Amino acid sequence: MDPLASLRQLIQTHPLIDNHAHNILSRAAASDYTKYPLEQIVSEAQGVALNNATSTLPFHRAAVLLASLYKCSSSDWNQLKAARDQLVQHDYEGLIRQCLEGTHVLLLDDLLTDQDVESFDWHDRFTASRTKRIVRIEALAASVLSAIVREGSVPARFFDMSDFQALWERFSRHFSARISEAITDSAVVGFKSVICYRTGLDVQATDGEDTKPLLQSFARTISAATASTPRVEDKPLNDWLVRQTLNLLKAAKTTPQPNKPLQLHTGLGDNDINLLRSNPAHLQSLISQYPEVDFVLLHSSYPYTREAGYLACVYPNVYLDLGEVFPMVSRDAQESIIRESLEIVPTTHLLWSTDGHFFPETFWLANKQFRDVLEKIFVDYVRIGDFTVEQAKQAAVDILFYNSSRLYDLYEQVNYESTLSGVNSLSRLPQADMLQAFIRSNPDVKYIWMQFVDYTATVRLRMFPILEFAKIARRQRRIGICVAVLWMMQDDSVAGGSTTGQFYMIPDLSSLRRNVGMDSKSATVMTWWKTEGGEPLEECPRTTLQSITNKLQDEFDIKAVCGFEVEVVLLRPTTDPSTGEEDWGAATTNHSWSQMTRETRRMLPLLEEIAETLASIDIHLEQFHAESAPGQFEFILPPDSPVAAVDTLIKARQVITCVAEQHGLRATLHPRPYPFAAGTASHAHISISPPTKEASFLAGVLHHYQSIVAFTLSGDASYDRVKSGIWSGSEWVAWGTQNREAPIRKISAGHFEIKSLDGLANMYLAMSAFLSAGYAGVKQDRPLTAKDCRHDAATLTDVERSALGITTKLPTALCQSLDALASNETLQELLGPNLVKNYIMVKRAESEKLNAMDEKTRRKWLVERY
Structure with a gap:
C-alpha cells in the first residue's frame, strides 16, 4: 500500500x-x-x-x-x-x-x-x-x-x-x-x-x-x-x-x-x-x-x-x-x-x-x-x-x-493492526471485509494458517489457500476438528476420551498477521472453538480467557491488561564425536545478565533482526537484552487486552524461533536447560484497573495459587525452577513489592508480575486461571491476610513467615499442583469442569510419558518441541 x-x-x-x-x-x-x-x-x-x-x-x-x-x-x-x-x-x-x-x-x-x-x-x-x-x-x-x-x-x-x-x-x-x-x-x-x-x-x-x-x-x-x-x-x-x-x-x-x-x-x-x-x-x-x-x-x-x-x-x-x-x-x-x-x-x-x-x-x-x-x-x-x-x-x-x-487511565486497547505499518484494517469490520482489506495490503500472501494451542501448549494449525480461507471467513465453509484434540499429547497419542465428534474452528481476524522470518507466502490467524450449533465450546482456551476477562469487566468494572516477557535460550547443534549423536549446546558461554560480551556482540545482527522482523508486523518490542543463563535473551512485548496479548506472544515466539533457525540456531523455551544456571521463564505482567479491588483480587490469587501453578508451571521440568536464589519466585506462596524472589511481584497499584510461569504453559489457560482466582477473591470480598514480603521467604524463619501470613509452600512437582486443581471446585466452576478434567487427564499422561525417559532424552525431547 x-x-x-x-x-x-x-x-x-x-x-x-x-x-x-x-x-x-x-x-x-x-x-x-x-x-x-x-x-x-x-x-x-x-x-x-x-x-x-x-x-x-x-x-x-x-x-x-x-x-x-x-x-x-x-x-x-x-x-x-x-x-x-x-x-x-x-x-x-x-x-x-x-x-x-x-x-x-x-x-x-x-x-x-x-x-x-x-x-x-x-x-x-x-x-x-x-x-x-x-x-x-x-x-x-x-x-x-x-x-x-x-x-x-x-x-x-x-x-x-x-x-x-x-x-x-x-x-x-x-x-x-x-x-x-x-x-x-x-x-x-x-x-x-x-x-x-x-x-x-x-x-x-x-x-x-x-x-x-x-x-x-x-x-x-x-x-x-x-x-x-x-x-x-x-x-x-x-x-x-x-x-x-x-x-x-x-x-x-x-x-x-x-x-x-x-x-x-x-x-x-x-x-x-x-x-x-x-x-x-x-x-x-x-x-x-x-x-x-x-x-x-x-x-x-x-x-x-x-x-x-x-x-x-x-x-x-x-x-x-x-x-x-x-x-x-x-x-x-x-x-x-x-x-x-x-x-x-x-x-x-x-x-x-x-x-x-x-x-x-x-x-x-x-x-x-x-x-x-x-x-x-x-x-x-x-x-x-x-x-x-x-x-x-x-x-x-x-x-x-x-x-x-x-x-484518564482507561487502559483501552484496540485490535487495529498496523497503526504504524498499515498492514491490516479495523478489527470491528465484518470478518470478510477485514480479510479483503488484508488481501489488498498484502497481495503476495497466498496461504492462511488457522492456528490453535492445545492443552500441552503445542501450536497446531491447518493451512488453506487464501481463496478457500475466504469461504471460511464468510461462513461459507466450516473446519471441523476431532474432539480427540482435547486429550492429545505432543506425539499425537491420546490420553483418553472419545474419538467421536468434532468442534469447529472460527477465525478471529483481529489476530491475522503475516508470517515473517521464514520463506513463506502465508499468514497466521488464531481461532475460537465452536460447537455444532455455533455456541462457544467450554474447552476452548481462548474462549475461557475471554470469558473471565468479560466477567471482571461486566460484574466489577475491572479491566485487565496483560504483557509478556519472552525468554529464550539460543542453542547451536552439536554432535558427539564418539557416538555421532546430535544434541544442542549454548550459542554463547561468555555471557551474563544485561552484559555485552565478545560473544554477545556477535549475536547482535540476530537480535536486531528479530526486533525489526517483529516490528514489520506491528509487534514493537519495549526492550530486549541478555539474560543470565548461557545463550539466554529476553524480549519484552507491549501490553494489550488478555486474549490479544497472548495472541501476540504466540506470534512473537514463532518469529523468534524462525529467525533463529535462519541463523542455524534453536530458540528454546525449556524451563531450565542447564541445572547449573538460572532457568527460563515467561513472566507475565497483569494490571487491573481501577486498582481499588486489588487487595481482594490478590487475596484470591494467593488462596488458589497452588492450583494456578498447575497451568503456569505445567510440566515436571517447570518445577526445577521452584528453588530459592535463582530469581524465579522462590518456594513459598507470597507477594512482595518489587520482590523478585516472590511468586507475585507487585510493581505498582493493581500491577503484578507472575514469576511462577514458563514457556511450557498454555498461556490462554495460565492467564485464565490467574484472573479467575482474582475474580473469585473480588466476588467473595476475600481479605488479604498475607503481608508485603520484602525478602526471599525461603530465607526466613517459620516465625517470621507466620508474622507475614506466609503459610503455604509452592508445589514442587506437577502431580502436587494437579492434585490441588482437582480438588479446587471454585476454579473448576470458573474455568469449566470439562476443561479442567481434560487438562488434568492430558497433563498426567504427559508426565508419565516424560518421566519414563532418561534425563538426557527428556531434555532433548523438550528442547525440540518448546
Whole structure:
C-alpha cells in the first residue's frame, strides 16, 4: 500500500476516544426543534441570533454533509429536517449508531441537563467500551445547595454572616464528600468546571486568613437560590469550588486511584461567557500551583489556541482538547486551529473530543470533519518532510485514541493492526471485509494458517489457500476438528476420551498477521472453538480467557491488561564425536545478565533482526537484552487486552524461533536447560484497573495459587525452577513489592508480575486461571491476610513467615499442583469442569510419558518441541 494511502486510511478509520461529550436527546425530544433548534448543531448562538446561523459557511458545509447522512437529494434545510424526522421516527437508534460509528468509548459530562436526554449508561450500546462519566463540579455544587434550600433553613437576614456559618460548613462538607466519592467511583474518569462561563478563568486563592468574602459569596448564592434551579455564579464561591476539587484530586494522588484530570471550559462558548476572561492564559498561576493534577483545556481554547498551546508545551500537566470547533467554524478556521495547536504542543498532549450533545449528528459532523482536516494537514506535513509517515501515524493514533486512554487511565486497547505499518484494517469490520482489506495490503500472501494451542501448549494449525480461507471467513465453509484434540499429547497419542465428534474452528481476524522470518507466502490467524450449533465450546482456551476477562469487566468494572516477557535460550547443534549423536549446546558461554560480551556482540545482527522482523508486523518490542543463563535473551512485548496479548506472544515466539533457525540456531523455551544456571521463564505482567479491588483480587490469587501453578508451571521440568536464589519466585506462596524472589511481584497499584510461569504453559489457560482466582477473591470480598514480603521467604524463619501470613509452600512437582486443581471446585466452576478434567487427564499422561525417559532424552525431547 502507498505510504500516504495507508496514512489516510488510518486517520479515517482508527477508533477514537471522545474525551468530552454530553447525553443524546431521547427519541421523544429529538425532533422538538422549538425547544432544541437543529441549527445549534453548527452555532453557539441562541435566541434571535441563532436565526443568522443559516447564512454561515459552517452551516452550508454541514448541510451538504447531512444530506449524505440522511440520503437526501437536497441540502435545503427544510427538506433535511423532514428527512431527519423520518429517520428519527423509524430508526432513531440506527441513526445514532451510524453517527457514533468508530467511537470506542465516550466520556460524558452528563450533567449538562437532566431533561429530555437518555441516561448515562444507555449510550453503551453504541460504543465498543463502556461509557465513562465526567463530573461537572458546578452542577454537583448546585445539587448540594438545592438540598439545603429544600429544607427551608436559609436565613431570612443576609446582613448577619454568622447566620450562614453553619450552612457554609455543611455545604463545604457535603460538596467535598461528593467530590471524594466521585474520585473513588470507577465510572468517573475526570471532573469538569464551567467557571469560564460563570466568573472567568482568573481563579483566585480562597484559603487565606480572611474568609469573610467567601462566606459572603456563599450567602449571596444560597439566598438567591431556589430549590429547583440554584445557580453557582459568584466569584469567591466558584473559585473555591475549583480549588477544593484540585486539593482533593491532589490528595488522591497518594492513594492507588486512577488518574482523574480536571477539564476546564476555555474559549468559545455561549453568549453568557466573558470572552476576555475565557483566555486560558489566566490559568497559568493555578496550573503551576497544582503540578500533581492534570488539566485539560477544552474546545481548542478558540480563539486563544496559541495561548493554550503555550501552556500545554511548558507544563507537563496540561493537555489541549481539540473539540467543539468541529463543526462550529469553517474548514479554513479548523485547519488553522489544528496547525496552531501543532506549532509547539507535543502530539502526546493533544486530545480529541466532539463536545457532541443532544443531536447525534453533532458527533458525526465533528468526527468526520476532524478526520478530514487531520488527514489533509498530516499529509501536507509528510510531503514537505516535517513528518515521516510513521511519525504522522503515531501522532494520529495518539490524538485519536491513546492520549486519552493514558491520561484518564482507561487502559483501552484496540485490535487495529498496523497503526504504524498499515498492514491490516479495523478489527470491528465484518470478518470478510477485514480479510479483503488484508488481501489488498498484502497481495503476495497466498496461504492462511488457522492456528490453535492445545492443552500441552503445542501450536497446531491447518493451512488453506487464501481463496478457500475466504469461504471460511464468510461462513461459507466450516473446519471441523476431532474432539480427540482435547486429550492429545505432543506425539499425537491420546490420553483418553472419545474419538467421536468434532468442534469447529472460527477465525478471529483481529489476530491475522503475516508470517515473517521464514520463506513463506502465508499468514497466521488464531481461532475460537465452536460447537455444532455455533455456541462457544467450554474447552476452548481462548474462549475461557475471554470469558473471565468479560466477567471482571461486566460484574466489577475491572479491566485487565496483560504483557509478556519472552525468554529464550539460543542453542547451536552439536554432535558427539564418539557416538555421532546430535544434541544442542549454548550459542554463547561468555555471557551474563544485561552484559555485552565478545560473544554477545556477535549475536547482535540476530537480535536486531528479530526486533525489526517483529516490528514489520506491528509487534514493537519495549526492550530486549541478555539474560543470565548461557545463550539466554529476553524480549519484552507491549501490553494489550488478555486474549490479544497472548495472541501476540504466540506470534512473537514463532518469529523468534524462525529467525533463529535462519541463523542455524534453536530458540528454546525449556524451563531450565542447564541445572547449573538460572532457568527460563515467561513472566507475565497483569494490571487491573481501577486498582481499588486489588487487595481482594490478590487475596484470591494467593488462596488458589497452588492450583494456578498447575497451568503456569505445567510440566515436571517447570518445577526445577521452584528453588530459592535463582530469581524465579522462590518456594513459598507470597507477594512482595518489587520482590523478585516472590511468586507475585507487585510493581505498582493493581500491577503484578507472575514469576511462577514458563514457556511450557498454555498461556490462554495460565492467564485464565490467574484472573479467575482474582475474580473469585473480588466476588467473595476475600481479605488479604498475607503481608508485603520484602525478602526471599525461603530465607526466613517459620516465625517470621507466620508474622507475614506466609503459610503455604509452592508445589514442587506437577502431580502436587494437579492434585490441588482437582480438588479446587471454585476454579473448576470458573474455568469449566470439562476443561479442567481434560487438562488434568492430558497433563498426567504427559508426565508419565516424560518421566519414563532418561534425563538426557527428556531434555532433548523438550528442547525440540518448546
